[in-house]
Amino acid sequence: LPFLTEAHLEKMGISLMLVPDISKGDVFVLQVFNDPIHGHIELHPLLVRFIDTPQFQRLRHIKQLGGTYLVFPGASHNRFEHSIGVGYLAGCLVQALNERQPELLITKQDVLCVQIAGLCHDLGHGPFSHMFDGMFIPKVRPGEKWKHEMASVQMFDHLVRVNGLEEVMERHGLTLPDDLIFIKEQIAGPLDNSVLNSSWPYKGRPMEKSFLYEIVANKRNGIDVDKWDYFARDCYHLGIQNNFDYQRFLKFARVCEVRGKKHICTRDKEVGNLYDMFHTRNCLHRRAYQHKVGNIIETMITEAFIKADPHIQIQGSSGRIFTISSAIDDMEAYTKLTDHIFELILYSSAPELSEARAILHNIVCRRLYxxxxxxxxxxxxxxxxxxxxxxxxxxxxxxxxxxxxxxxxxxxxxxxxKEKNPINNVHFYCKNDPTKAIKIRKKQVSKLLPERFxxxxxxxxxxxxxxxxxxxxxxxxxxxxxxxxxxxxxxxxxxxxxxxxxxxxxxxxxxxxxxxxxxxxxxx
Structure with a gap:
């Protein structure tokens, strides 16, 4: 189309007024990433623009499993590749729904926003991932209700602003600020706490597209593409068998209406596979995430970071100086905060870091609690x-x-x-009536399933x-x-x-x- 002149188009019977709509089509080159989990994956050039920023590249230097790498030698993967995987899977699921149910009216803008949300959902993680937001911050800032999801929203805003991506997003057909709001809502939930109790607390998309909020971070039952990627990726690097096949879920996923809202459902025969998914999660926690040595290593790293906190200086916006714990208040400073802080303390010579340095030295010498x-x-x-x-x-x-x-x-x-069975919040459909959503209780599946959750x-x-x-x-x-x-x-x-x-x-x-x-x- 870019090579066709107005005369050529008139001979073909195509009105010039239609050209802008056509030329805005898929006239771009997808970039290919070779991923060990998903193979060769293609990403839209707008996603690549997000990837090629310092804020996203920072994720290359944050271990996906934190201190678990110091127990499992293969667990060296980082938030960077996980985020690319989630962005890819988010696109797979939303496109599968669109192809199976065109009546859902999923637009190309919807697809792009869902992919961007998957790509950017972990931008707010700190050093050693959950060790930072779960152990370090609560100890040094006990009154702070800080979560990495909200930090991801703040880092996303910072990334878009400092890299001038608003114009790029609009060139690819996104509508601002509505699509920015939609992306952030997928990452952290409703942004306006005053409307949490309303029938529809989201602003980025109407209730008719409620199912789009169940793709990246599913608050209803926890079945989302974030888990699909880290199940597969973590199992691969830990050397643990993954018994959940997300590709099968993609084949059976469809949207059904339940009490005025549209939810992602799967076939009734897949209920056993979903229990297997949560069993895989159980195995990962029991064997890796809650490993007693990995946990105590993270405890020791936390102790070292607490002792070093007042003495670490990180330059942020307007030349202001921040510590490890206060860097979360300034995204420019937070961009510079990665796992490298471990080596910064370990190889330091400053007297004021001697206690923190000794703790980290004990870790590398395997003198653990x-x-x-x-x-x-x-x-x-x-x-x-x-x-x-x-x-x-x-x-x-x-x-x-x-x-x-x-x-x-x-x-x-x-x-x-908590104590609830998440499968009770999953809806299924039958082969003979794929438009009707049903629930399947545990006793209908097997007597061997857990009594307590x-x-x-x-x-x-x-x-x-x-x-x-x-x-x-x-x-x-x-x-x-x-x-x-x-x-x-x-x-x-x-x-x-x-x-x-x-x-x-x-x-x-x-x-x-x-x-x-x-x-x-x-x-x-």
Whole structure:
């Protein structure tokens, strides 16, 4: 079309007024990325413009699994490749729905916005991913209700502004500011808290396109392309089998109307595969994300960052100086904050960083805090006894142990919706009536499925690693569990205690208390 003159078009019977609409079509070159998980994938040039910015390239230097890489040698992948994968899968799902149901009136602008949201959903992650927003920030800024999703929205705004992408987005047919709002709503949910309780709290798209909000970050049941990518990618790098096939879900996904809103549904026969998806999530948490060594490494890194925080200077906007913890308030400074802060402290020579440097040196020399054991407990009891564990002293031993010698992690794990079964929020359709949405209860599927979908446990570490201290800590922990009718830890031959527990994971967040060495972990 760019080579056709007005005369050529008139001979073909094409009116000149139609040319702008036609020429705005797919006259562009897709860029190919060779991804180890999804193979050769093609991305729209507008997505590439987002990728080729310092704010997005920063994700190359943030480990997807944080400290887990220091336990699993293959887990060296970063937020960068995960984000590209999510952007690609977001496009796959929205285009599959469009091809299967053209009556949904999904536009090219919708597709682009969904892809951009998938691509940019993790822009706000800090050093070592969830360690930063789940452990470090809650300890240094305890009153701060800061989440990486909102940081992603702030970084997205910063990226668009400083790289002048508004004009580029408009050239590709997007409407601003509506499409900017739509992209950010997909990442972090409704942006206006005053309308959260209304029938439709979103502004980027009308209720008729409610299903578009279930692609990147599905708040309704947790089945979204973000999980699809990190299941496949994390399993690949961890060496763990992935039993969920997202390609099969793509084949059966369609939109059905439920009480005035349109939701993404799947075939009734796929209910077992969705339970397998959450089982895969369970396995990843049990074997990797909540690995006791990985958790304590992240605890030690957090301790080092806290000690180093006042002494690290990061230049932000207008030449202002920020620390590790205050960089989240300035996106220019936050752009410079990546995993490199670990090496910056480790290889420093400044006297004021000596304590932080010593902790990180212990990590690289594998002088880690030791796990004394873990036991299960009920949720309502957690706050009542967590501090009791950290502040109690073992009796009947010669070891000199104080509360400061213990790290106590209270871990909540579920299927992503606390005590609820997420499949209860999934709608299905039958082959003979694909327009009618139905629900399938657990008892209709199998009697072997979980009875409970949440579990809590307490995991205790000892900072002192000599045999005498570990033996004393072990004896006290066993007695403490017995006195409270908790599951009794079983002794190991290597002088610590542990219980092999099958765990049910929760959301990928981590909360750490400040008053003592109590660590409350929530990850998913």
């Amino acid at each position: 030791k796990c004394v054991g873990q036991t299960t407990a009920e949720t309502h009891k957690l706050l009542a006894w967590a501090k009791d564990v950290a502040s109690s002293k073992p009796s009947g031993t010669d070891a000199n142990l104080t509360a400061e010698d213990f790290v106590v992690s209270v871990i909540h794990m579920d299927y992503g919706m 949440a579990e809590q446990l307490i995991r205790v570490y000892c900072k002192k690693t000599d045999d005498k201290s570990l033996e004393a800590a072990k004896k006290y922990f066993v007695q403490w569990c017995m006195d409270r009718n908790f599951t009794k830890p079983q002794a190991r031959l290597c002088n610590f205690v542990t219980i092999q527990t099958y765990l049910v994971p929760t959301a990928e967040n981590t909360l750490r208390t400040v008053s003592s060495d109590i660590a409350v972990k929530i990850r998913g």
